[in-house]
Amino acid sequence: MGEVIVITSGKGGVGKTTTSANLGAGLASAGSRVCLIDADIGLRNLDVVMGLENRIVYDLVDVTSGNCSFRKALIKDKRFDKLFLMPAAQTKDKTAVNPAQMEVLCNEIKDDFDYVLIDCPAGIEQGFRNAIAGADQAIVVTTPEVSAVRDADRIIGLLEKEDLREPKLIVNRMRHQMVKHGDMMSIDDIIEILAIDLLGVVPEDELVVVSTNRGEMVVLNNNSKSGQAYRNIVRRIRGEDVPMMSLEDSGLFGKLRRIIGLK
Amino acid sequence: MATDWAGDNLVRFPGGGGGEPEDMADDNTIMVQRTLRSGQSLQFEGNVVILGDVNPGAEVVATGNVVVMGSLRGVVHAGAEGDSNAAVYAFRLQPTQLRIANRITRAPDGEQSFSTTPEVARIRDGMVVIESFQTGPDRQG
Numbered sequence A: 001m002g003e004v005i006v007i008t009s010g011k012g013g014v015g016k017t018t019t020s021a022n023l024g025a026g027l028a029s030a031g032s033r034v035c036l037i038d039a040d041i042g043l044r045n046l047d048v049v050m051g052l053e054n055r056i057v058y059d060l061v062d063v064t065s066g067n068c069s070f071r072k073a074l075i076k077d078k079r080f081d082k083l084f085l086m087p088a089a090q091t092k093d094k095t096a097v098n099p100a101q102m103e104v105l106c107n108e109i110k111d112d113f114d115y116v117l118i119d120c121p122a123g124i125e126q127g128f129r130n131a132i133a134g135a136d137q138a139i140v141v142t143t144p145e146v147s148a149v150r151d152a153d154r155i156i157g158l159l160e161k162e163d164l165r166e167p168k169l170i171v172n173r174m175r176h177q178m179v180k181h182g183d184m185m186s187i188d189d190i191i192e193i194l195a196i197d198l199l200g201v202v203p204e205d206e207l208v209v210v211s212t213n214r215g216e217m218v219v220l221n222n223n224s225k226s227g228q229a230y231r232n233i234v235r236r237i238r239g240e241d242v243p244m245m246s247l248e249d250s251g252l253f254g255k256l257r258r259i260i261g262l263k
Numbered sequence B: 001m002a003t004d005w006a007g008d009n010l011v012r013f014p015g016g017g018g019g020e021p022e023d024m025a026d027d028n029t030i031m032v033q034r035t036l037r038s039g040q041s042l043q044f045e046g047n048v049v050i051l052g053d054v055n056p057g058a059e060v061v062a063t064g065n066v067v068v069m070g071s072l073r074g075v076v077h078a079g080a081e082g083d084s085n086a087a088v089y090a091f092r093l094q095p096t097q098l099r100i101a102n103r104i105t106r107a108p109d110g111e112q113s114f115s116t117t118p119e120v121a122r123i124r125d126g127m128v129v130i131e132s133f134q135t136g137p138d139r140q141g
């Protein structure tokens, strides 16, 4: 039986959908059977990020309201046989689903997969409660900004109340240069407040935007820093012990400089 | 609750420094074994001991003293029903805002305290003062 992991944040726009798509593709390319559930009803975009928009026939609300079986609604990814998407309904609103229905759905789906990843909507309202209802574990995404970290903290408190203890943290859009100059929160600052395990740090990378706009996932790009970060996170989720990438200076130039001793 | 910014109602601190541990014992005390996260609020009639942090965006309101065995970064109100002998103790005292009885203080804008030793905030001569908190040698053993 698979694990259901909700990817959540509190604050909007910090990278939940990007993280869901990349971890889904990364896990599938590593050989796991993965189902992505887009729980952002009314604002679906996981299908767009994955380039699967034109294949949608049925959606999450069709399944929870009994219009069709979940297998019928699942869309197979065009790159990986083992990657599937349960799309969100765009024309309905989030009250069309309730937490009890989500729990039933997750319990049904997880028999067929190794990982079920749920892309959670922003906020702490019903959409959030739907998204976490069937989850066994949670990943909290934040950016290194005070307001995002504050919301992440709030979310961790709410997750603990729902018995989703020990969520894991992903810090997205890290800009090491800014941290160095003291213009951005460092990983240490963030961990000191949130006090949860760090699953990975994804750097700010314009390749994320470029890939997203093409319906591709940067995790599959071997020449990108963000892709490397996502691949490391994938390996950690699969239970490997992967050391954190150098936090202060990533990239080959940084490494070379250190080896040569310029630093 | 009426708050008093003006500084009238000067509160005389009773002799002996106050805040002796024995003084706390006769009140109701609650121990909270977790970190209070953003959006969480704890209100209690009595003393509050938190075995964790009080994060930014969290709030503790107690009619008695507040002790934080960790970092206090949120909002704290001790002596919430007017007890101006109440005090706030923390391993790292960096509150967003600190209130004792009807006094309200906050760190000056742009300034952050970096004290790494335990500190105590209490009212002395009508003002909230923050001092490093040490148990004297006479209290040990």
Ligand SMILES: Nc1ncnc2c1ncn2[C@@H]1O[C@H](COP(=O)(O)OP(=O)(O)OP(=O)(O)O)[C@@H](O)[C@H]1O
Binding pocket: A009, A011, A012, A013, A014, A015, A016, A017, A018, A019, A040, A120, A121, A122, A172, A173, A174, A202, A203, A204, A205, A206, A208, A209, A212, A226
């Ligand atoms: N590491 C990154 N580097 C650069 N851009 C990024 C990175 N991560 C995400 N982005 C960009 O940030 C924007 C928001 O990302 P995304 O849609 O994944 O956030 P979200 O948390 O799902 O938002 P919402 O709360 O609206 O659902 C997107 O345009 C995405 O391409």
Ligand SMILES: [Mg+2]
Binding pocket: A016, A017, A018, A040, A045, A119, A120, A121
């Ligand atoms: Mg999203």
